[in-house]
Amino acid sequence: MPDRITLAHGSGGKAMQELVNKIFLSYFANEILNRQEDQARIPLAPLTLTGEKLAFSCDSYVVDPIRFPGGDIGKLAVCGTANDIAMSGAKPIYLSAGFIIEEGFSIDELKQVACSMAKTASEAGIEIVTGDTKVVPKGAADKLFISTSGIGVIPANVDWGVQHIQPGDQILISGNLGDHGATILNARENLGFGGQLNSDCQHLYPFVEALLPVKGIRTLRDATRGGVNAVLHEFVASSGCGFQVIEQALPVSSPVRGLSELLGLEVLNFANEGKFIAIVDPKDANLALSTLRQLKGGSDAAIIGEVNSSQKVSVLNAFGASRWLDLPWDEPMPRIC
Template identity: 50%
Template sequence: MIKMLNLITLEHGSGGKKMQSLIHELFLRHFDNEQLNSQEDQARIPFDTLIAQGDRLAFTTDSFVIDPIFFPGGNIGKLAVCGTVNDLAVGGAIPKYLSVGFILEEGLPIQDLEQIVIAMAQTAKEAGVTIVTGDTKVVAKGACDKIFINTSGIGVIPKPLQIGARQIKAGDKIIVNGTLGDHAVAILQARNELALSGSIKSDCAPLNLLTQPLLAQPGVHAMRDATRGGVAAVCNEIADMTKLGMLIKETALPLHPEVTAVSEILGLDPLLMANEGKAVIFVESAEADALLAHLRTLPYSDNAAIIGEVVDSVEGVFIESLYGARKKLLMPTGEQLPRIC
């Protein structure tokens, strides 16, 4: 147990003694590593260790403002580690180092912060990344909502790897590693905005555990994680960039029964729902079955499925029903669920 006042105060963000005690008793204690412990203004990483794994650096950032901060399947801390790890992973990078920037609201219970920090440390360990540098700001009550977290990440892209939207071509199959919309529905339920109670959990997970072994096989052309805007946003963005079309098979979509039920009741579309542990993987047609079989042996991929294909016969993204009827899946315009991540 840490011995501190029970609530975050403005002094915890002051650059003074109280911030030092927060850093030592909470962050350094749980994130414990040489880089962070040195308490320089920056982490210093020899290039040697990075170059051994690849020839390019990957760099990404994400802020997390999810409401509520604790939800079935995770909390904002786990999400903040997974989100940035996943941005690196779907680009083909091996995630290595994370920074973390906390914005805390005065009055946040320190026990809550500790629970979040512990989840970050555990998830970082699972993903094989190290939290090497950080920053903490505290704002007065009412100036933010409990806690916001930014994580930025550095990864290494292995030398032979060339993946990205430009590698996608007509004929490619579209694979997802499991059920869609779980995160969004878990958050909806956690907000108690539904009369429904349910057992569904956020799919929040570090995707590098599956992308790295998958990339050791031939045939992956591009990957994206289907967060805000869901699979619809990913497919439309890529269709727009590549000028290729996509056909998604409605019956092929892996969906948890609760997600189907909630979607029907509320008129939401699981293809537009945010996920936090789902990669959309564009693969060479001839390799698709082998890749899917391999994927199913990997973590967080039990319900992996081929959900559609890339075509040059249409423009845009279409959903095909069991009976062959097509309807266009548009880029989401509005916000189904604010503060979903």
């Protein structure tokens, strides 16, 4: 193979077949994908024996840079879509993967991304069963974009959703805020934080699975683009409730706090790729918290606030003063996922 992607790799001819066979079929090999059909013919048995509903999600990934401390665009593409599925209580099972590759992109870099995706999917028990590849002329895209869709199974006794949120419910976060957004910003702008920052990009289903026995879970949402602030505003719109966050209760690492203070940015707006918000009945909040804290990577989980009837998002500071928290008009850090 040549060492760079050419337009021939998207032509449907021999070059494209070689690319698909030597990279994607090689790294993602499984019984369904290896048939090389135009669709994935998925057996229904594993989808129907454990639940009554399917969770389906799709997302696209354009992160810049495509490799960053703690992950890369490939790991992000698997975890991001799998995590969206998991927020319903579902176990992610199958993914599709579509690649838009810029002419001139390094074949070795593409192999590294494919290897990262395969490793992440394998560790999560997920199969990549179908996909697509397109090559665009140099300058028509920036290196590599990936689009993934996924399917998972929701257990029969799980019915989480924003419609269940009530005033008095507790707001939980599964760990430190802002690690991914701060890491991408530092890597992109060379802010000098060196190896202090690492993305939290990870598969969240093990945390979700541990919470399945907790009866008081109202809903979960992973706090990705727009951070915790965006999630809580989405909850306001969907539930009609309000949400107050206690500033002193927010778990934030020292490097992330330092970066946010240096730049004057609100850490609640920072993206996460391995943390979620849980809204929990107050009777079960401590059980949910202790469950998360017992898991590897969950020691920093915290109760960070409470649901009220204000139909606003507010922050309570250490002096007892409250301020409304608005959404920023635009994206302060584009291409973080």
